[in-house]
Amino acid sequence: MLFCDIGNSNANFLEDHKYFTLSIEQFLEFKSEQKIFYINVNENLKNYLKSQKNFIDLEPFFVFDTIYQGLGIDRIAACYTIDDGVIVDAGSAITIDIIANSIHLGGFILPGITNFRKIYAHISPRLKCEFNTQVSFDAFPQKTKDALSYGVFKSIYLLIKDTAQNKKLYFTGGDGQFLANYFDNAIYDKLLVFRGMKKIIQENPNLLI
């Protein structure tokens, strides 16, 4: 079975246990005879996807309790896998969603780590540098590289900690593993969004016919 989660910069595929990523340009060249069960948040691709006969949009099948207006289907899919906890999807943006008793309590958004780097470089050439992923949170930084890294990583850390309180944390996305390391009792699950999509197939087995 072939699943596809389409974002703004990439399309992630899962075929059985094989995971691969295509850029949007590569994705537009991708051809398959198989049914492709997909979700998509990329506005530019909506019409293209409708025109592809073997692409099946799973979005209409998600029944999800929230009052959040315009919650992205990738966030819904990830939330669909848990009854209680906080989900952090750390990609080009970092989305944080809070679930209690299978109800979505709300969520918020930060820039992704790579995009923090881009914005620093845009502000000043003096702020253009790699992050120090080992920067200590226990001493104030003494050089620019650490000053930028501390600002980004500690502000993300504190906001997630403040949100989680005693809830379980589920991380996914390209920087999910890195951020999960800051927390005890955090789970990193690269395939969280795909698990939500698979749950839809289980709930709607006639989609396979």
Add this chain to the structure above:
Amino acid sequence: MLFCDIGNSNANFLEDHKYFTLSIEQFLEFKSEQKIFYINVNENLKNYLKSQKNFIDLEPFFVFDTIYQGLGIDRIAACYTIDDGVIVDAGSAITIDIIANSIHLGGFILPGITNFRKIYAHISPRLKCEFNTQVSFDAFPQKTKDALSYGVFKSIYLLIKDTAQNKKLYFTGGDGQFLANYFDNAIYDKLLVFRGMKKIIQENPNLLI
């Protein structure tokens, strides 16, 4: 007396009690017969400023105790005004510096609020919107505008709060007043950097001759 604090996007002037801002383009057109006491962090303007006879660089006169490598002279000037506390300069970047017993303990950097908006718009057209400056920190957001605002403002707030502990907070810069409102016992001083420059003149009265 004419003071000038030159950054990456603007040059701020103080003439007696008159404060005004020029863009870098406007600054390059600006002519005066007076002595202009300046500090500058804009690499592109270093040679230009050296060629201007009435521009006097105050940077060499700051005697400042820090082990921080490459601390910007604008940050030094602001820190020069206090013996103890935390200084937050919220402009195109937000710099946070910690002083105890007239010693600089270190500091760190976040993107400025306007630049957070730019980076969201860059990530996705769905994330392009104004911030809600009234967003509540006490309930999880239920729409994109609030989700972005909560992410930015609360992460900045938590990191400054974590830094300050019981120290006094001094805010300056274009977004300084807005951020100061989140804290009790915070001082907003638009002219903090200029106060540091004036202190140099007091310590070196022969500069006026």
